[in-house]
Each structure stands twice: as structure tokens, then as C-alpha cells.
Amino acid sequence: MKIGDCVVAWSKDEELRKMGASGGLVTSLLVGALETELVDEVIALRKISEFEGVPIRTSDTDEAIRSAGSLHAAPINLTKFAVRFFEEHPDGAIALPVKPCDCRGIIEQAKRRKIDMDRIYLIGLNCGGTMDPITTMEMLEKMYEMDPKKIVEEEILKGKLIFKTEEEEKAISIDEVEEAGYGRRESCRYCGINIPMMADLACGNWGAGEDETFVEILTEKGLRLMKSAVDHGLIETAPAPEKGIKIREKTNSVMENVAKTWYEKVFVPIEDRSERMKYYMDAMEDCIDCEACKYVCPVCSCDESKCIGFYDPMDSHKISIYHLIRLLHLADSCIGCGQCTDVCPAEIPLTILHKRVADRIQAKYDYIPGIDMKTPPFFEVE
Amino acid sequence: MKKIVCYGCNLGCGLYFGDVPYFRKNSPVNSGKICRFGMKIHRYEKVLPKVDGKNVELDDAIAAAAKKLADVKEMAFVSFGDVTCEEQLAFNKLAEAFESDVHTCIPRFIGANIEKIRQSKEIITFIDPYTSYPLILRHMLHAKKNGAKITSYYWKKLRIADESVILNPAEIDKIKSINFGDSLVITDLNPLNLDFSNEIIKSCNAENIVCLKPFLNSTGASLISDGEKSIYQIFEEIKEKKIKGLYLLESDLGIVPDDTLMAALDELEVLIVQQSMRNALSDRADIVLCGDRKFEGKGTVLNFEGRVLENEGGTEGIKILTDILKSVGEEINYDKMHAEVLSKLGINEIDEYIVPKYDIKYKQREAEIKNYEGDAHLVYAYNPFMWNNVIDRDFVEISPSLVESLNLHKDELLKMTSSKGSVAVKYKINNAMPDNIVLSPMKLPISTDIVTPVNFKEP
Known part of the structure; x- marks a missing residue:
């Protein structure tokens, strides 16, 4: 592996592959960063429900594992939690999963000397947008006719918003739900930065197969994160297939165009x-x-x-x-x-x-x- | 971070708390949004246990309280509801052990819920949503966006209202002639305005009234406790020596506009306060028992809709009551209280996304609403800071015409005189104010009631 490589990767731990999204890679990277002492703490969202995630800062790998899984309806920006870490531990190191807006906040704080970019490991997550939990629950009842309490998984895929319970799966196009006033937060609709190229790694399911994550290694720190997780026996990797790379590019381009249209509509x-x-x-x-x-x-x-x-x-x-x-x-x-x-x-x-x-x-x-x-x-x- | 409910009022705003507050976006009432008070909930000085003015260990203060409760007859117990249902229930047990009730000073009433505001086409409001109960504002704005007509009856014009009717203190009884029709009415029920609220509640269909309340768990406390005395009756009975000892659970009687009433507390044989915040009341008390901070008590809270909410935290407050009850041979604990609360509410588990149905009969007061004499009045603008006796805004609001007629310059103070004396305060000019009203977000020493006749002549 080297900087600039695109790979697909997944957790070697079967349980984590199930608990985490897209093969549990991000959680494994956080665990790896703690176990190999690359960092002192990690920041993650502890999942309470599909609509609630509590930000935690921890040095405990078990707690990091418990925070596995993606949450689209818990729109929290983690920047200030990273700032708090450096206020308390100016010489410490930390890792966290970041959406593009988390990452951008962190970089702006670094310019203002609130965060040390050499000591923060940014595991970037592709982002098609997040949703407000309360309106999403309302949308589930009114448009999907599903009980929010029974939702076990949600996903944004190929322009559709998908919700799953133990018994069923329903998908409605994002355009349709957003036309009805639901769906992604307004700021996400017109955001054109979907792949966090400013992070250390850019991870996501665009272009990845089932239970695996597509990863682009962007920096020396990103390479270090990946290598330490591989060396520690936590993850497996394979070169990203050409087809996957093209799908990722195409998905990104579609999302950018959707954002442009929304931008013109709103502004x-x-x-x-x-x-x-x-x-x-x-x-x-x-x-x-x-x-x-x-x-x-x-x-x-x-x-x-x-x-x-x-x-x-x-x-x-x-x-x-x-x-x-x-x-x-x-x-x-x-x-x-x-x-x-x-x-x-x-x-x-x-x-x-x-x-x-x-x-x-x-x-x-x-x-x-x-x-x-x-x-x-x-x-x-x- | 713990999941807590803001104690600024009884709206039931959910938030997280670690060292500081943080936004809990899946909270059903507020979607994680919190007001100025909510942002500052943790900023208060915690009181220390005390007996007769001396700092002591908590166990010693508990022992002193148990002894006084055994010695002093005619004890009264007051809890406005700034505690969880479990703590309120434990306080009930204590009062019962001494053959008394707990008074919340707010009658039992649950009206319409938030959804009804959002769906309304006509709203009449008697509260200022920007100041008094800020997180109700967004639901009113939602209704307005969907075409609702909003009429306000208040001391000043409200920006949200399509029609603002200014209340005149000299003719408050005119509210009797309002035709409420099928409008949704938003009002509040607090210890200082019972006659006013009574007039509105008795004139409307209960299902059309959104009744806001000022304390964390006002609704839950009033369902659990049966005492019916008003805050003014309690002062009266202290003066008449019918009440000889007072046990206040997170309830600052100092919210009364007329400070001279507080002197009655000196006539008590014992004043026991169980609270977390250091304030003038804790400084005055004979025995101070310090529990969890107001937002840190573990248990159940009912908001104004009757929605059941969970507050994560400790059980220090219940433990104090448990220890006192042990002295009279009663055994309680948090788990027992929690089970009894759920049973009283008729539920098996807490679901914050459901508003249970209640069948509560509002007990009407016989008192008549009163008008205030005079041409100009100082009026309290209720807000969460005022209910907690904290000064957040140290200025009053007045109209530009009043400023002009008094020839006031910028940075000059507004001088007012009431029957109690004079005061000079900072002022803010607000176009929405009528010329005869001074609206104050804080208690002023010249006030005699929530509305005080004043003049602007030099004393």
C-alpha cells in the first residue's frame, strides 16, 4: 500500500463485520489506532438507536467497538469534541471518523491553532447527506408507513433512501422524499463535497462490494492507520477493482450535480x-x-x-x-x-x-x- | 454524556450533559434546540449542607432535619416540581409520615399537546414565546408558516402575532369578554397567576388549551401530590401561625414579587430547605440539605403535555428523604418509587415519543380576576431565569414615547416609584411596548405583585 492507492478493505473480525457498516473497516481502524498506540483516544458516536448517537471520547477498544455502525439520522459535527481533546491533551493524539464537514471544521480549527494536524487521524467517510432525526421519524410514519422504533438499518444507495426492519425493506427516491419536505438536511442537499479528499483516508461504500469498504489512501497518516491495522491482523485489503473506481467517480459526480441543482434552488x-x-x-x-x-x-x-x-x-x-x-x-x-x-x-x-x-x-x-x-x-x- | 431534561420550564426540552450541555437532536419536544437558559443550566453555585448557619456533614443535617420534623407540629411541605416524579413521591411519603400533604402551588391540569399547536389554524396566545417559554416558539412559527392566524393578548406587541392586543392592567378583566371560539389558546399556569389562568381555563374547552408551566416537572408533581394551597395561602398561614415549620424541596418561595412576604419565614420554628442551588433562601434556612443539581436527578419527568420523559442521573435527593423516613420507621428506595410512579401513570415503560391520555378534572378557583389601579404599571415578564431567581437581563423594556416624555438620555436610568419605594433601572427602548407599561425580566424591590402600579415622578 502507498499514498494514492485505492483499495477495498474489511474487518477480519466476523462480529465487527456484522456490527459495522460496509464490513466494519472504520471501527477496526479505530481499534487498531488504539491498540497500536498510534493515538491516545478515539472519538465516535455511540449508537443508541437509528436516530440517536451520543458522541464519545474513549481510549477503551471495547467502547470503540460498541460504537460501530453508520448513523445517517444523527447529524452531529465532531470538530468541537476534537478541540476539547487538544485543550485537555495538547501533546496527545486522536483518531476519529469524519464526514467532509467534520473534516473541514477540524482543518479550520487547525489554522487557528486549536488542533494539531500532525496528531489527529482523520478517517474520512463519503457522505451523501445526513437527516434530522425527528423529521425522519415523521417521514417513516407518513411516507414509508413504517414504525421508527422497528428500524434496524438505513442506507442511501443509488439515489434512494432505504429503511429496513427485521421483516421488510422499503426504498423511496431521495427526490420524492425531499420534495415532500423530508430527507436530507437542507445544508446537505446543496453540499457538493461528498468524498473527504482532505482527510487521511477517504472511505465509503461507493464502488465497494458487499461487506467491504472502498478506501483511498490520501496521506502518510492514512497509510500509517491502514498499515497498523493490517500488521495488527485487524483488517484485510485488496486492490480496488477498476469498475469500483469508476462507480465511485460516477456516484460522486451524480451527487455533485444534485448539489448544484439544490444550490441554485436555495440560493x-x-x-x-x-x-x-x-x-x-x-x-x-x-x-x-x-x-x-x-x-x-x-x-x-x-x-x-x-x-x-x-x-x-x-x-x-x-x-x-x-x-x-x-x-x-x-x-x-x-x-x-x-x-x-x-x-x-x-x-x-x-x-x-x-x-x-x-x-x-x-x-x-x-x-x-x-x-x-x-x-x-x-x-x-x- | 447523560440524557437530561432542561429545568428551565416544563416544556421538557431534552439535551445531553457531560461537563457542559450539548444538543440532543432526537428529543421530541425541542429537536435538540435549547434556549438561553438551557445553554446555562449548569452555571450555578452548589449549596453546602448547613444547620443553624454552620456548614456540617450531610448526615448531620439529615439528623437535624429528622429531629425537627419530630419536634415541630404543623409542618407544611412544598415542592413546586423541580424534581423528578420519584423524588416528588418520596417527598409525599415524608409529608404523609407527618400527616401532611405536599403543595405544588400549581393546580393539576393537562391540556393540548405540541402537535395541536403545529396543526392549528387559529392561535390565541397569552404568553410571550420569545421570552417566557422560548422552545414553544418554533411550533408556533410552524403553524404560522402553514397559514395559522396568531392573536396575542400580552403586555406588548409580539412579532409573531398577526394581531396584537395589548393588555391593560387597569382592565385585565376584559379578558372575560374574549370569544375564544375554536382557537387554540396558549397560556401558562404558575404560582403567581392562578386567577388569570383560571379565568382562561374556565372559558375554554380544555382540549383547546396549551397550558405551559414554569418548573422542570410541574405537571408530574401536580399529578403526584394532592396539596392545594397556593403560595400566598402558605405565607398567610405562616403569619397566622397555622404553619409552624416549613420543608421546601427545590422550591424558592422568593419568586413572589413582594419581598416583604419573605419576612414571614422568620416567624417559623424551623425552615428546612432541600435544594442544590445556593441562594437567598438557603442562606436564610435553619437546615439546608443539598441534593443533586436540578438536572441531575434520576427518574421520570412529565412535561406540560403529560409526555413522560427520562432524566439520567443520581438519586442523592431521594437518598436524603429515605434517610429521614428511616427515622420514623419507613423504608423507601428509588426502585420502589419508580415502580409506583409508572403504576400511577398507568404505563409499563417510558416512551418519550408518545403522549399518554389523561383524564384530569381541573378544579376551578372561586377567586375573581382583579384589575390594578393606576395609570402606569411595572409588569413581570416571566422567564426561566426569573423562576430561578437569577438575573440574566438587568434592564426593563419601555416604549420610545415614554423615553421621550421622561426626557431620558442614553445610559440614563429609568426612575420608578411604587407604594414600596423607588428604584432606578437600566432600560431598553422597544417599539412593541405600550406607553404605560414597564416590562421587567427580573424582580425589582419595588414590586408588590406581578403587576405593580408605578409612577415616574421623583420621590
Whole structure:
């Protein structure tokens, strides 16, 4: 194996192959990283149900194994959990599975010296999108006529959203469920980054056979992760077949096109300046000052937050200074992950509001945050 | 991280808690969203066990409480419901052992559920969803997006309302003439506004009322405990020496607007408080027993819909009650309490995604709703911080015209005088405010009730 290789891989442990998605590779890599002492801890989602995963940080391999399995309806960004690890263990090392938006958040935090990229192992996961758990449960009852409590597995495959119980399997096209207001979170629909090429490994089932994972080895750290798991007898690998490589490319291209269509649908330009101002004021006026959007934001890194520090709740502005500062602060770093919209109690479409500003700025400076370690255009120092 | 329920109010917002709160997106009420209070639930100073002003070991405080309970007759027991059903039930057992009831100070009532808000076409609200119960806002916004007409009856205009009717304290009884029709009515039931809520509840079909409440488990506590005294009756009976000792479980009587009422507590033979937060009440108490923090008690919580929720945590609070009950020969434990709670609720297991049906008869109060004298009024804007006696916002809201008429400059203070005295406070200008109302998110020393007649003349 070498950097740039594409392989298929799977866990040698029969139990893990069953528990984990696509042959249990990712869980085996986490276990391998702990057992070979490449890392001190791993971060994973402990599965409570198909609709609930609790983020855990652990050095216990058994606990890592218990977190096996994919969860599409537990949309949590793990960046801040990685930041917490480095706050507590500046010289420690950690591994975690990352969706592209987790990975982008981590890279932005690394630029702000909150994460040490040499000590974090990013097991990238291809991502076609995640779903909000509550609306997904509602969708299951209304569109699939399935009991959410009986769901044992869900999958996104060939443009369809598939749910399985012990007794049956039902699939509906993603277009149909999204037309009805369900399906993937809005930010996932227009996200065009599906394969995390900025991670150490890019893993997924696109182009892979049954019970195996397609892996592209992207960095020296990724190679180290794979080799240590092989040497430790945890995984088996084989070269990725040409057909698999083409399927993966094609799937990615289809997803990129779907995202483009959604982007155009959601981000209809507001050409008139005063209309644009009115749009922002109207959307932000429901704000109840909870600050959850800042708290959950994977790229927010201020220790003493300017957005909070300069904000005075006694001011009577229709858009608070808090939001104005955040709009400015995120202009070069917003990755459009959707976490702020997810947690907003007033249902303000914050991700869209931020992206409307950030996309223009990022396009102007030819800068895409979270893709590489390129210095953000607003940084004063290189 | 533990799965917990926010104690900011009785909406039943689910979240995770490790060292800090985190968003639990599959929580049925709030989809993981939490308000400003929810984001700060853990930020309070924990109280230490105390007897007669001196810090002691918890066991010594428990022994002192058991002795006082045996010695002092005419004890009253109060728990607003800031504890799990299991702890409330254990508190009931304690009260029963001393031939008393537990008073929650909020009547038993369960009305419509969240789904009904979301499906409504006409909503009448008596609460400010932005401030008082923030996580109800999203359900109202959902209804509005689907075409619901929202009318508010409140102290100021509400942004969400299509029609805002400003309540006038001098004519509050006008709410009697509102034609509710088939509208869904959103109101709240708290220890300070029983007459107001009573008027609304008796005028509507119970199935059309969403009745919000201020404490973690207000609904569960009122189903479990039978005491019917209001917070004001309790103060009255203390003054009349009918109540000689008071045991407060996570219940700060200091929520009453009129601070002078609190002086009655000094006339008690014993004031026992079992709570986790250090505050003026714990400083005043003869015996302080410290349990789990409000969000850390293991057990069952019922939200305003009657939805049964699980709170992961410890059983320190129940253990304190267990130890006191041992002194009178009673044996209880968490498992027994939990089994009895499920049996009382008529369920075998907790399923947060189902709202069980309840058959509860609301007991109407005979009291009449009262108007307030005067031309200008200071009014409390209920919010989770106020119910916890925490100052989050240290300013009041007033109209631009009032600012102009008083010739107030930026950074100047608003001076108000009531029958109790004067105060100067910071103010925020809000176009939504009427000219005759000062809306306060915090308790002010000049208040005599939830509505206080004031004037703006120099004393």
C-alpha cells in the first residue's frame, strides 16, 4: 500500500463485520489506532438507536467497538469534541471518523491553532447527506408507513433512501422524499463535497462490494492507520477493482450535480440591496439570544468571543451586533455544515444567511475553507 | 454524556450533559434546540449542607432535619416540581409520615399537546414565546408558516402575532369578554397567576388549551401530590401561625414579587430547605440539605403535555428523604418509587415519543380576576431565569414615547416609584411596548405583585 492507492478493505473480525457498516473497516481502524498506540483516544458516536448517537471520547477498544455502525439520522459535527481533546491533551493524539464537514471544521480549527494536524487521524467517510432525526421519524410514519422504533438499518444507495426492519425493506427516491419536505438536511442537499479528499483516508461504500469498504489512501497518516491495522491482523485489503473506481467517480459526480441543482434552488440571488437588507433583518429578528449557533459552530474558535463581547442586549438593533460580527467572522470560514440552523430555537435559517455572505467573499478571494491549510484571506499574518 | 431534561420550564426540552450541555437532536419536544437558559443550566453555585448557619456533614443535617420534623407540629411541605416524579413521591411519603400533604402551588391540569399547536389554524396566545417559554416558539412559527392566524393578548406587541392586543392592567378583566371560539389558546399556569389562568381555563374547552408551566416537572408533581394551597395561602398561614415549620424541596418561595412576604419565614420554628442551588433562601434556612443539581436527578419527568420523559442521573435527593423516613420507621428506595410512579401513570415503560391520555378534572378557583389601579404599571415578564431567581437581563423594556416624555438620555436610568419605594433601572427602548407599561425580566424591590402600579415622578 502507498499514498494514492485505492483499495477495498474489511474487518477480519466476523462480529465487527456484522456490527459495522460496509464490513466494519472504520471501527477496526479505530481499534487498531488504539491498540497500536498510534493515538491516545478515539472519538465516535455511540449508537443508541437509528436516530440517536451520543458522541464519545474513549481510549477503551471495547467502547470503540460498541460504537460501530453508520448513523445517517444523527447529524452531529465532531470538530468541537476534537478541540476539547487538544485543550485537555495538547501533546496527545486522536483518531476519529469524519464526514467532509467534520473534516473541514477540524482543518479550520487547525489554522487557528486549536488542533494539531500532525496528531489527529482523520478517517474520512463519503457522505451523501445526513437527516434530522425527528423529521425522519415523521417521514417513516407518513411516507414509508413504517414504525421508527422497528428500524434496524438505513442506507442511501443509488439515489434512494432505504429503511429496513427485521421483516421488510422499503426504498423511496431521495427526490420524492425531499420534495415532500423530508430527507436530507437542507445544508446537505446543496453540499457538493461528498468524498473527504482532505482527510487521511477517504472511505465509503461507493464502488465497494458487499461487506467491504472502498478506501483511498490520501496521506502518510492514512497509510500509517491502514498499515497498523493490517500488521495488527485487524483488517484485510485488496486492490480496488477498476469498475469500483469508476462507480465511485460516477456516484460522486451524480451527487455533485444534485448539489448544484439544490444550490441554485436555495440560493436565488437577492439583487436589490435594500431587499437584501430587509431579508436579513426579517430573518434575524426572531433571534432569542441563546448563542447556541456560536457554541455549536465547528469553525468558531475565539476564546473570548467578540460576537458576545461587543453585543449589548440593551441595544435595539433589528440585526444584533452578535450576528453582524458572526457574519463577518464566518465570511472566510463558514463551511455550510448546517449545525447553526439545526440548533436554532427560533428556526432562523442561519446557514443560508451565513453562506449568502461567505460564498461571495470566498469566491472573490478564490478560497474554500476546510479544504487545505491555505491561510484564510482575512488573516493578517501568514 | 447523560440524557437530561432542561429545568428551565416544563416544556421538557431534552439535551445531553457531560461537563457542559450539548444538543440532543432526537428529543421530541425541542429537536435538540435549547434556549438561553438551557445553554446555562449548569452555571450555578452548589449549596453546602448547613444547620443553624454552620456548614456540617450531610448526615448531620439529615439528623437535624429528622429531629425537627419530630419536634415541630404543623409542618407544611412544598415542592413546586423541580424534581423528578420519584423524588416528588418520596417527598409525599415524608409529608404523609407527618400527616401532611405536599403543595405544588400549581393546580393539576393537562391540556393540548405540541402537535395541536403545529396543526392549528387559529392561535390565541397569552404568553410571550420569545421570552417566557422560548422552545414553544418554533411550533408556533410552524403553524404560522402553514397559514395559522396568531392573536396575542400580552403586555406588548409580539412579532409573531398577526394581531396584537395589548393588555391593560387597569382592565385585565376584559379578558372575560374574549370569544375564544375554536382557537387554540396558549397560556401558562404558575404560582403567581392562578386567577388569570383560571379565568382562561374556565372559558375554554380544555382540549383547546396549551397550558405551559414554569418548573422542570410541574405537571408530574401536580399529578403526584394532592396539596392545594397556593403560595400566598402558605405565607398567610405562616403569619397566622397555622404553619409552624416549613420543608421546601427545590422550591424558592422568593419568586413572589413582594419581598416583604419573605419576612414571614422568620416567624417559623424551623425552615428546612432541600435544594442544590445556593441562594437567598438557603442562606436564610435553619437546615439546608443539598441534593443533586436540578438536572441531575434520576427518574421520570412529565412535561406540560403529560409526555413522560427520562432524566439520567443520581438519586442523592431521594437518598436524603429515605434517610429521614428511616427515622420514623419507613423504608423507601428509588426502585420502589419508580415502580409506583409508572403504576400511577398507568404505563409499563417510558416512551418519550408518545403522549399518554389523561383524564384530569381541573378544579376551578372561586377567586375573581382583579384589575390594578393606576395609570402606569411595572409588569413581570416571566422567564426561566426569573423562576430561578437569577438575573440574566438587568434592564426593563419601555416604549420610545415614554423615553421621550421622561426626557431620558442614553445610559440614563429609568426612575420608578411604587407604594414600596423607588428604584432606578437600566432600560431598553422597544417599539412593541405600550406607553404605560414597564416590562421587567427580573424582580425589582419595588414590586408588590406581578403587576405593580408605578409612577415616574421623583420621590
